[in-house]
Amino acid sequence: EFKPLVFSGVQPTGNLHLGNYLGAIRKFVALQENNDCIYCVVDLHSITAQLVHEDLPGQIRSIAAAFIASGIDPEKHIVFNQSAVPQHAELAWIFNCVARIGWMSRMTQFKDKAGKDRENASLGLLAYPSLMAADILVYRATHVPVGDDQKQHLELTRDIAQKFNIDFMEHIRRGGYGIDIVVGEEPIHAYFPQVEPMIGGPAPRVMSLRDGTKKMSKSDPSDLSRINLMDDAETISKKIRKAKTDPDALPSEVDGLKGRPEADNLVGIYAALSDRTREQVLAEFGGQQFSVFKPALVDLAVSVLSPITGEMRRLMEDTAHVDAILRKGGERARARAEKTMREVREIIGF
Ligand code: ADP
Ligand code: NA
Structure with a gap:
């Protein structure tokens, strides 16, 4: 039985808040019923803005614990940690070469997080959306539940997929790797699908309780x-x-x-x-x-x-249990990601 493939991730950076829960995790739980779901603790993303963490292993476990405590079933679906699947970073590198610098530097999240001293932001912060595109497309996932703040990044994911599909059209056809997807009105033979953002619901952007014009955020000092x-x-x-x-x-x-x-x-x-x-x-x-x-x-x-x-x-007291879930999830995710990467390497000519 075919089930749509859902992918999403949460960074292991500090306290999870009600915005993360309502904008993302609660939707992850609901989507398990009718979809095949992959939920990731995106630790590689968490070093783009802040390289050194006080307790990264503890923060990774706490996100996994939040997923499971909220009702995600790590047996039926996959819960894992991004850095356990090096294929994400490998595909991100390829996407760095597909995407254009102009696309990245227009992202509002980059501008917000880099602040005034943009020349001094990490190169990883600029390339963040390329890694996010790789997270999703290394599984050829089609549905991505996120909060409203991620809308622009998902549009970029679509642009990257489309440019890859067009640039490598002949190689994709020759290798017999394509799937038929519809872009606009036209069916095209492509490798990566066009992802559908799932942003709806009554609280796609939960705002700060102190200032209704700012989003609720881990980094708010109050x-x-x-x-x-x-x-x-x-x-x-x-x-x-x-x-x-x-x-x-x-x-x-x-x-x-x-x-x-x-x-x-x-x-x-x-x-x-x-x-x-x-x-x-x-x-x-x-x-x-x-x-x-x-x-x-x-x-x-x-x-x-x-x-x-x-x-x-x-x-969070039972670290061995959470680590075992992440380890098993990582093995299952790696097998699926490697299947894509074998084809991608061949499409490119490696
Ligand atoms: P944060 O933005 O809190 O640092 P992440 O970048 O890890 O956290 O985001 C995890 C998920 O939570 C993403 O899908 C993001 O869109 C969602 N999210 C974050 N803040 C909010 C918010 N205030 N309202 C709704 N969703 C949010
Ligand atoms: Na975010």
Whole structure:
């Protein structure tokens, strides 16, 4: 039975937060039912912005623990660590030669992370999207669940796949390696598929609890700006109570959230956590003050997150178990990635 292939990754950099959970991990869990899924701890990505980590092995385990505690089944699907499969880096090198410098330097994430002193950013930070394209395409995956911030990188993945397919069209045909894919209206014989970003849902971009115009992020200096997956119930409650809001009651229509980014964010979080739409949430809470809505949001967030936090803590004590899952996942991923790389090397002429 054919099942679409899903790939996604999370960096082992610091605390996972509610944005990572709602924008990514929660979707990973839901997609297991009808897809073949590969979920990766992208440690090679984590050294692009920060080379030296306090405890990289511990951070890698904590992401794997978060995947499993959230409900990802590492037996039916694959959970592994990027650096265990050197084929990612090998394909990324080839993609570095396919992609153009101009494509990379236009990426907003590169501009944000490199800051003003761009000449001094690592070359890896510039080439990050090329490695991301390799992560996905080394499995020829077609579906990629991510938060809204990754949209531009996925467009670049499509551009890289397309340029490779066109540049090597004759070699692909000669080797008999192609698959028929549709680009626009035209079916073409290609090697790499066009990936489909899966960004929807009520919370594709969870915003900071302190400033509704900035995304919730691991690197925000204010811990009050985010809910971490490892926060206890009391901390979650404090952060939601202190979350910035406006003085008005909640509207009863989604249109009424326009120009109210903080209110919009909290309603989106509520909707995502309860698997409902914003419309449904406002049907229940429209006309209510934040003094009513916030305690309901606290209860909901704690009821969803605390079992995950508990399970994560348990798994992080059992390092041998998590390491064994990563090792087995790495072996399975490596076999699949090598199958692609054997063909890619031949297509190129190595
Ligand atoms: P971060 O952006 O927190 O450093 P990663 O780059 O590892 O973390 O991203 C992991 C996943 O979490 C990606 O799919 C990313 O799009 C998603 N993500 C990160 N921040 C948010 C957010 N504030 N809202 C929604 N999704 C997010
Ligand atoms: Na990100």
